[in-house]
Amino acid sequence: MHVGYLHREFGPGKGTFITSLLYFILRTMKNHSSIKVGVFVFLSSLLCHAEGFAQAPGNVPVTVGATTSKGNSRISGAIIDSTLSKGVEFASIALFTMADNKAVDGTVADENGKFSMTKIAPGSYRLLISFIGFKDKTVNNIKVEKGKDVELGNIRLAANVQTLQEVTITGEKSMVEEKVDRLVYNAEKDITSKGGDAADLLRKVPMLSVDLDGNVSLRGSSNIRVLINNKPSTIIASNVADALKQIPADMIKSVEVITSPSAKYDAEGSGGIINIITKKNNLQGLTLNVDSGVGNRGTNLGLNGSYRKGKMGFTLGGFGRAFYNKAESVLDQTTFSGLNASQTHQRSTARDRGLFGQYALGWDYDLGKNQALSAGLRYGTRNFIQKQNLSIDQYSNNVFDATTQRKVDRKDLSGTVDFNVDYIRTFKPQQEWSISTLYSRTGLTNNFNTDLLNESGAVSSQIKNENKNYNSEFTLQTDYQTPIGKNQLIEFGAKGIFRTVNSDYRYLLAGESGNFVLDPNNPAGALNYNQNVGAGYVSYTLTTLKKYTFKLGTRYEYTGIVADLGEKGSVSIPDYGNLVPSINVSKTFGASTLKAAYNRRIQRPGIQQLNPNVNLSNPQSISMGNPALSPELTDNFELGLSTNIKKTYVNVSAFARQTNNSITQIRTTVDTLAGAILTTYDNVGKQQAYGFNVFANVYLTPKWTVNGSLDVLHSYLEGQTTGADGTSVPANNSGWNYGGRIMSQISLKQGWGLQAFGFYRGKEIQLQGNRTGFYMYSLGFKKDFPNKKGSIGFGAENFLGKGVRLTSNLKSEQFNQTGVNQLYNRNFKITFNYSIGKMSFDAPRKKTKSVNNTDVVGGEQK
Known part of the structure; x- marks a missing residue:
């Protein structure tokens, strides 16, 4: 998919968000045949807006939403980086009919760049391959005969230098975001936070109040639990005010305020939970x-x-x-x-x-x-x-x-x-x-x-x-x-x-x-x-x-x-x-x-x-x-x-x-x-x-x-x-x-x-x-x-x-x-x-879980 086009089409931030979302979906849904078609239909609905995929040859509009064709043939191949000669992990592949440009199937490449689509009916098709950081690739006139498989071999994708440059343009993120179970304050957008500590920054978070000693309360209750990257610490349990002074505001990415924790969280913290997320880099x-x-x-x-x-x-x-x-x-x-x-x-x-x-x-x-x-x-x-x-x-x-x-x-x-x-x-x-x-x-x-x-x-x-x-x-x-x-x-x-x-x-x-x-x-x-x-x-x-x-x-x-x-x-x-x-x-x-x-x-x-x-x-x-x-x-x-x-x-x-x-x-x-x-x-x-x-x-x-x-x-x-x-x-x-x-x-x-x-x-x-x-x-x-x-x-x-x-x-x-x-x-x-x-850029790492103790009140310093 052409990242630069999405940035221009949807405005600052939205293109980056959509491509990142697609990237995550491809990562988590790969190799699950039961949802390949659903993923493909979703991808196709976005691809129809993308530059180069908006129209099929002859300016025939792409039709989205067709179901998988019935047959017993298979189309397979491997997506290769033309520069490094290695497989392109999680590249997206879409299959269209040549006659009326209907979407019939889709999948994603595995960790080695290999892909396969089964139950393909006889006919003439074209293949569309896209991935973040590469130029889009089209393979036309793929002939499928009844009962015969088609092996396409290596399909090379060329790097898109301009696209990579456009990815560096970061979309505008709201200072405060509302999620299903929490409110998120994006501290990295706070100019004046630099040079202070976590207590200085928490004063700016909705629903929180911090006194001059650094003691934090949520909606008037000081009985709260403070976590760092979803993890507790004995120093937090001993004294929240002093612990917050240890954390420079510069290293805080966001603050999550959880007023109604689910049963998955520890029952401690009568006022709620504050989760401080520090800056990380997974590239x-x-x-x-x-x-x-x-x-x-x-x-x-x-x-x-x-x-x-x-x-x-x-x-x-x-x-x-x-x-x-x-x-x-x-x-x-x-x-x-x-x-x-x-x-x-x-x-x-x-x-x-x-x-x-x-x-x-x-x-x-x-x-x-x-x-x-x-x-x-x-x-x-x-x-x-x-x-x-x-x-x-x-x-x-x-x-x-x-x-x-x-x-x-x-x-x-x-x-x-x-x-x-x-x-x-x-x-x-x-x-x-x-x-x-x-x-x-x-x-x-x-x-x-x-x-x-x-x-x-x-x-x-x-x-x-x-x-x-x-x-x-x-x-x-x-x-x-x-x-x-x-x-x-x-x-x-x-x-x-x-x-x-x-x-x-x-x-x-x-x-x-x-x-x-x-x-x-x-x-x-x-x-x-x-x-x-x-x-x-x-x-x-x-x-x-x-x-x-x-x-x-x-x-x-x-x-x-x-x-x-x-x-x-x-x-x-x-x-x-x-x-x-x-x-x-x-x-x-x-x-x-x-x-x-x-x-x-x-x-x-x-x-x-x-x-x-x-x-x-x-x-x-x-x-x-x-x-x-x-x-x-x-x-x-x-x-x-x-x-x-x-x-x-x-x-x-x-x-x-x-x-x-x-x-x-x-x-x-x-x-x-x-x-x-x-x-x-x-x-x-x-x-x-x-x-x-x-x-x-x-x-x-x-x-x-x-x-x-x-x-x-x-x-x-x-x-x-x-x-x-x-x-x-x-x-x-x-x-x-x-x-x-x-x-x-x-x-x-x-x-x-x-x-x-x-x-x-x-x-x-x-x-x-x-x-x-x-x-x-x-x-x-x-x-x-x-x-x-x-x-x-x-x-x-x-x-x-x-x-x-x-x-x-x-x-x-x-x-x-x-x-x-x-x-x-x-x-x-x-x-x-x-x-x-x-x-x-590389595939995002698999998430990990960690201990999340939320069950001891800090108390005031003596």
Whole structure:
């Protein structure tokens, strides 16, 4: 097929899309005689538009849709590359009658370029051969006699140089795409993302909200699961916010938001699933790509390469990012004990330094025409250091008592290793079986060192907290799917996840000799937490002639937990089993799709929520986890409509959810420390939320797009807190939250591009108060080098004013707390990208499947 013609005929992007689609169909449907005619008819309907095939000799229009002729003869041959003298794999062959130019049969060549068509009736025919990157070939006057076979021998195709050049023209892809079960944000089209991290980019994705610390929520729920290329990682399970800082935005191809996961996905993640797809290259040859950026708030450097020869391919990549920031905060607290009140006024200045990196090695091999094997090794590292100057004024019943000064050095370090091996066997289109394995291990160090200063500013004493964690998990998974007839699909599988979490912590005081000794008031402790999950699922999909699609499924997960606190003894956590159904229904009419969904989800606590280590870096604002937490259960309902109105795409969705046994932050006073507040987690009760989201993308001109979204959410929280007398009292809170974003992008002449972005997140409702909203904005442009070999760009973020200001207001019968955080995040950056190497077209690799754990909540950083 003539690629250049399709590009001109259907406009930018559509020709490339159609040829790629045909290429995929030919790949997946080869050697299946039962569907050869269907494929041929589809191909012929497109070939009738192609230059050179639009008309038969004598300007007789091609007739499409004829059935296979009846006979007992065979036509066979081999399609050969005239330059390399090797077979052209998956070339398409069409057979027409010479008399009236009717399509009678079609097929595709095998891996060696050979083809064969059987049951051909006597007559005179012509053969049409086409393939991407080659000139079309016609073989006329093929005479078939009754009972005799025709061997055509080698048919040589000549390379089409001009066509190959035209293939490099990439079609315009929408920034946001709506698929059957997810919304896809195409991050590679985002100019201003370069030089940032994944958290910066996720702020631009519809339905997602990211706070200043990088904590992500989906439609108001922070209990979500984040995957990278459909794979989990123990570092993600430990802390989502920190993990996102490890991923440079430059390496992200797209972000998938799955609000109603089917039974095939793990039941974890009550709010939904976010899948981050990184950039890959599956073509033949050798390439090397350099991504870099320099700014006053962060610097990044990435090197990645790929090599593919024949059936084997390798990828090797390394990405590093350093950031530096400054923040100021004020925290006022009042605690009540009978008629007495203790007040503290805290002032803090902090400088954050971080160095994050990821290094990955990938390997894949096509074992045969229907089998593929792949493996991957990934290492991620985090080195976060914060230096804080903290001043605390203390009052008793509004009478000043004393001022204390502290210098706090905090280190948050980690190293994560992920290793996976995956195998897939394809029997026929949509019928496949796969086995996936994953081993992941993370070592975490979360320490702080505090210098207490006297009135002259000299160090009077020192406190040190050492907290080491080790998380590991092994996963074994198998999946099978097969079509039933032409419009049904059944999927089922099983999975086992074996997790181990260990935490050792201790407090040290500086002794008289200068050595550190154990703090007798804060003894050392440990958490040993073993969690095993066994799961099985079945899913059924039906598509009707009236364009209804039903996807029904159910999943059962059984969780066993054994936990202890070291010398303090075991923690009683019962085993539990959960049946989680899912229902997805869609109806397509014209250019619109209406979808409705229901699913039940579970949310297991993460290590940051379980870890009983007491963080005393700020003695007036203490935090610790709760190892006795149990999972929460959420029922989700969703209704959505997406449509295209001329040059505008609109998606509207409404949702409602209820969560029981909700894991929520709880704050109480500390009896032994006047004015101090302790933050921990508990299963407090229930949460209810409902709202809607509107997203629109408008093409003002073919080169100028504007898109934006509006989020509206109402939350209701109900649970138990501690009253003034120390007993448990009921509490509830409710309110509205509004948010939105807008982005505009313009493609100019000579490779210039311009983009502007703005984001707003409104007030966040918590059980014991709220946090005010904040906004961010950015402006950027880039210039592509000739031949799309690279680009250079400039970006600016929050360049007006003093940065972002965030206020929180919390209260109960025991305390009042008001905090103000000022983040100086004004940023200017220069980005540079360049690619070297050469790739050639080849058949796309067989897809592989991988482990997809979606069942642990991240929790907030302590």
